[in-house]
Amino acid sequence: MTTTATNAMRATLLGLAVSLTAAPLAAPNAAMAQGLFDPVIKVDGAAITRYELDQRAKLLKLLRAPADPTRLAREQLIEDRLKATAGDAQGVVISDEQILAGMKNFAAQGGLEADQMITLLERGGVSKETFEAFVRSGLIWREVTQARFGARVSVSEADLQRARAANTDGTGIRVLLSEIIIPFEGAGEEQVMARARQIADLTSTAAFSAQARQVSATQTRDAGGLLPWQAVTNLPPVLRPLVLGLAPGEVTDPLPLDGAVALFQLRDIEETDTPERAYSAIEYAAYYIPGGRTPAALSRAAQVAAQTDTCDDLYGIAKGQPANVLERGTKAPGEIPNDIAISLSRLDPGEVSYDVTRANGQTLVLLMMCGRNNTPEVAAPAGEVGEDGQAAAPDQTEQLSQQIAARRLESFADGYLERLKAEARIIEY
Known part of the structure; x- marks a missing residue:
């Protein structure tokens, strides 16, 4: 689950308490009903039962997760199995005491005790064991990512200076980047990753651009992967x-x-005189074209791009086709898949890109930016209250260092989880 989704759910715990306090106890569920414990998904041989899927969906619904509970439950449980396997491989063991502490910490986000949280969830039909499994998975993943990537995460004084400049009122940070995106289809993941690690060692902009012209699948390929200046807040x-x-x-x-x-x-x-603004939501449309990166599919995408100026125009393009050929919606930046978010970061409203694929490369995705919802950057949190009752000044350097380190660790963890999913054998019944 993304940090954004987790924070959103935790923020609703107090509302959960209010809404369920007066609710009658749920009738005992038919846990022993025939077929309830049959596997509905297997992840590298590890089963996910219908009961687990139902329980997780109920939990997410009660926590008001910002997504379809059934779909998100499926995604989370698949990830849970992968996290558990990764934890076993690294010898991670989570004790009952750690689970209890984790449950207390989670409940405290909504001003609840762990026992109160458990009681309220049970009133909504969610068992204590489901809550424990939810917390255990998070604890396992924290241990795994810290063990794998903790030593690689460091924060230099230059990092702190850039971050301070980015957070200073009245100023902003913009960056000049080059990009390379290499699809796995064709050469295979192992070979592509080996090539990517070689490219990551480059320090010459000319050498990087030469590699972009050879292997990148983006629309910037012919320009050597060169991107224009963009505000750092535009990046995913x-x-x-x-x-x-x-x-x-x-x-x-x-x-x-x-x-x-x-x-x-x-x-x-470079630093700019334009204050940076955070985006609370991004509206975009996705039009699906069969054929992946074949010349015919790319030609069709170019044709659609030439015929459209706004997201509304795509409805005319999709007229008479199945409903699922066009999707349009608004999401928080942290909820958008990384490949789509990266592609959207280059776009202004009405612009399109078509370098993302789905269905193992068999479907080309034409993305159009509809608009961004701007909100001011949130101020840094206030310090804790000291013994004299006055607000204690926070160690801002330490706070900023921890924030940068946490974001880097999370980005490593997200990338690792994506690789685990790509390598896993997932079977649905």
Whole structure:
């Protein structure tokens, strides 16, 4: 689950308490009914039962998750199995005491005790065991990511200076990047990742652009992957900490996407007089074209791009076709898949890109930016109250360092999880 989704759910716990306090106890569910414990999904042989899927969906619904509960439950449980396997491989063991502490911490986000949280969830038909499994998975993943990537996460004084400049009122940060996105289809993931690791060691902008012209699948390929100046807040959440951690000429570590891997080189970075603004939501449309990156599909995408100026125009393009050929919606930046978010970051309203695929490369996705909802940057949190009752000044450098480190660790973890999903054998019944 993304940090955005987790925070959104935690923020609703107090509302959960209010809405369920007066609710009658749910009738005992038919846990022993025939077929309830049959597997509906297997992840590398590990079963997910109908009961687990139903329970997780109920939990997410009670927590008002910002997505369809059934779909999100499926995604989370698949990820839980992958996280558990990764934890076993690294010898991670979570004790009962850790689980209890995790449940207390989660409940405290809504001003509840763990026992109160459990009682309220049970009133909504969610068992204590389901809540425990939800917390256990998060604890396992924290241990796994810290063990794998903790030593790779460091914050330099230059990183802090850039972040301070980015958060200063009246100023902003913009970056000049080059990009390479290499699809896995054709060469295969192992070979592509090996090539990506070689590219990540480059420090020459000319060498990076030469690689972009050879292997990149983006529309910037012929231009050597060169992107124009863009505000750092335009970048997707997964990319911002990676870019702010670079010096000019350096390249990000390979960033796994859905069926591809991305690399970005920082060419330049500068402070501007324009205040930065955060985007609370992004509205975009996705039009699906069969054929993947074949000449026919790319030609069709170019034709659609030439015939449309706004997202509303896509309805005319999709007229008479199945309803699922066109999707349009508004999402928080952290909820948008990384490959789509990266593609959208280059676009202004009405502009399109078509370098993302789905269905193992068999479907080309034409993306159009409909609009961004701007909100001011949130101020830094206030300090804690000291013994004298006065607000204690926070150690801002330490806070900022922790924030940068946490974002980098999360980006590594997200990339690792995407790779695990890409390598897993997932069977649905």
